[in-house]
Amino acid sequence: MEEQQSPFQAAIKPGLTIGLVSLALTFIxxxxDSSLLGSAWFGLVAIVLFFVLIIYFGKQYRSELGGFMTFGTAFNFSFVTMVISGLVGVIGxxxxxxVVDPALPGVLADQAFETQLSFMEKIGQDPDALDPAMLEEMRASSSKGFTLSGQLMGFGFSLIVYAIIALILGAILKKRDKSLDY
Incomplete structure (x- = not known):
């Protein structure tokens, strides 16, 4: 009889696969057009693809386990898959x-700053009425996310988001064996 993998072992290959797919999409x-990396729709497509792939690999793992999986196993599988995928993404x-384009963070930070200003206008606030020091702080905070420390800190915050998403995916992927209820 074949030995079953733990959720941690089973999550390695899907995590690497999802991370590499995400990285390939980023580079494509x-x-x-590098401005696509800062667009909302690109982020939305990436998130949907992320969910679909985790559910696909989760269902495959559930099948390997005999068609049933507890919530805890599904949570662990989903969380570890996302952490591995996130690490691959951060490295990429x-x-x-x-390395590839050191000027890109500045371009994306400017794009994020412009997006913030246009959002402020949409909700009725005039960006020109803001204190110039506050505008400069907004610009600096947009740039900070693309630094090495900003990306590592962003990954740390992502772990919290991954845990919340893993709870949702755990609820979707779990399936209990009702024949054991009797």
Whole structure:
């Protein structure tokens, strides 16, 4: 009889796969038009693809377990998959932002700053009425997210988001054996 993998072991391959797919999409978008990396729809497509792939791999793992999986197993599988995928993504983004195109973080930070200003206008606030020091602080905070420390800190905050998403995915992927209820 074949030995079953733990959720941690089973999550390694899907995590690497999802991370590499995410990284490939990032580089494809970069080569098409680097401004795509800062667009909302690109982020939305990436999140949907992320969910779909985790559910797909989670269902495969559940099948390997005999068609049933507890919430805890599903949570662990989902969380570890996302952490591995996130690590691959961070490493790839560090390479993109600091080796391939060191000017890209500045372009994306400017794009994020402009997006913030246009959002302020949409909700009725005039950005020109803001204190110039506050505008400069907004610009600096936009740039900070693309630094090495900013990306590592962002990954740390992502762990909290990954845990919340893993709770949702755990609820979706779990399936109990009702024949054991009797």
């Amino acid at each position: 978008a970069y080569f098409i 983004q560090l390479l993109l932002f600091h």
